[in-house]
Amino acid sequence: MKNSISAGGLTKWFNERVSFEGMVEHVKHKTVPEGKHFIWYFFGGSALFFFIVQVVTGLFLLLYYKPTPASAYESVHFIESEVAFGWLIRNVHAWSSNLMILSLFFHMFSNWFTKGFRKPRELTWITGVFLLIMAMGFGFTGYLLPWNKLSFFATKVGTEIAASTPFIGDFLVRFLRGGEEVTGATLTRLFAIHVTVLPLLAAMFVGIHLYFVQAQGMSHALGEKLGKEMKFFPDFVYREIAVWSACLLLLAFLAVYFPFDSVFISLELQEKASAFDPTPMGIKPEWYFMFMFQSLKYFPGSILGMDGRVAAVMFFSFGALVLIALPFWDVWAHREKRHWFPMVVGVGILIFIIVLTTLGYLDTGH
Numbered sequence: 001m002k003n004s005i006s007a008g009g010l011t012k013w014f015n016e017r018v019s020f021e022g023m024v025e026h027v028k029h030k031t032v033p034e035g036k037h038f039i040w041y042f043f044g045g046s047a048l049f050f051f052i053v054q055v056v057t058g059l060f061l062l063l064y065y066k067p068t069p070a071s072a073y074e075s076v077h078f079i080e081s082e083v084a085f086g087w088l089i090r091n092v093h094a095w096s097s098n099l100m101i102l103s104l105f106f107h108m109f110s111n112w113f114t115k116g117f118r119k120p121r122e123l124t125w126i127t128g129v130f131l132l133i134m135a136m137g138f139g140f141t142g143y144l145l146p147w148n149k150l151s152f153f154a155t156k157v158g159t160e161i162a163a164s165t166p167f168i169g170d171f172l173v174r175f176l177r178g179g180e181e182v183t184g185a186t187l188t189r190l191f192a193i194h195v196t197v198l199p200l201l202a203a204m205f206v207g208i209h210l211y212f213v214q215a216q217g218m219s220h221a222l223g224e225k226l227g228k229e230m231k232f233f234p235d236f237v238y239r240e241i242a243v244w245s246a247c248l249l250l251l252a253f254l255a256v257y258f259p260f261d262s263v264f265i266s267l268e269l270q271e272k273a274s275a276f277d278p279t280p281m282g283i284k285p286e287w288y289f290m291f292m293f294q295s296l297k298y299f300p301g302s303i304l305g306m307d308g309r310v311a312a313v314m315f316f317s318f319g320a321l322v323l324i325a326l327p328f329w330d331v332w333a334h335r336e337k338r339h340w341f342p343m344v345v346g347v348g349i350l351i352f353i354i355v356l357t358t359l360g361y362l363d364t365g366h
């Protein structure tokens, strides 16, 4: 029949409008270096997988979650106990957020050490750093939503730290809390940031990041001889599908056998939040904030006449700047040379994060 729809006809129809062929040609010619650093090319993909899982499970949670102090805790309980597979969706969301941030740490440090940021990939690196900050922002804003004791007091402590930001500290705390204290207004704000502002920004940045990766192709690790290349399609894509399947299995295993709250939160801290309770013992942030939280305890009360907490906030802001600007100060990498300095800074940051995180978990004090 003349008017019947065939696969070829449909492709032609789209081609005339969006030039599929250009994209297909691009993918056909794309390759991935098959050197000894090959494994690190999968961590951006696993981060992408967990990001997609976050969006999908988050949308399901939105169907039942209620962001008010009177009903947030109860709605989460309802999702866990009444909604079909609600417990699974909630646990997958919690585990996937952690695995996404873990993937991002691997992805970032592997790119630091293989120098994946060198010319022309500076902007890929910078958009990546913003994505990491946003991922941590998702974690911080999502923590309050269950409205239990842990989430309430961790947000109180976390927002208090923002008060030490030079010049804008007081404004920042009031902006985040919607007032002087953590209240329903804080819940409304953090909820709005968690489900609209951050997803919109993150989707935009993921899009830009991936566009850069496609436009520039995969880099060779610095110092690696140009050798065998693997075809992106189908060879690399098959392997990526295997990695995504492994991620899915891991998520399902963790969500089913290790319910997030029972593994990480004591029964007392799982109770509903009340502003009148004294701050309970053992309030800890999520593991990826632990190194900052713990290091605050070691800063003296005042340094050279400056408040210790203000100095700490400045120290970490400087750290973020060092990270963002890496492609510009590692001038050796652009000349295809390895220098000990960026290596020592990278390893130093990694050791700092690991040691302080461990100390944070060993610390049983207040």
Ligand code: HEM
Residues within 6 Å of the ligand: 040, 041, 042, 043, 044, 045, 047, 048, 051, 104, 107, 108, 111, 116, 117, 121, 124, 125, 126, 127, 128, 129, 130, 131, 132, 206, 209, 213, 217, 218, 219, 220
């Ligand atoms: C949601 C967050 C992110 C997603 C979904 C993502 C995804 C990806 C993907 C799929 C690739 C290509 C494969 C690979 O190299 O692994 C890539 C490359 C890259 N990413 Fe990310 N990424 C994210 C965050 C980051 C972060 C935090 C950084 C560093 C601070 C970063 C820096 C880079 C760089 C420099 C490349 C180019 C690597 C090369 O060409 O060898 N990305 N990203």
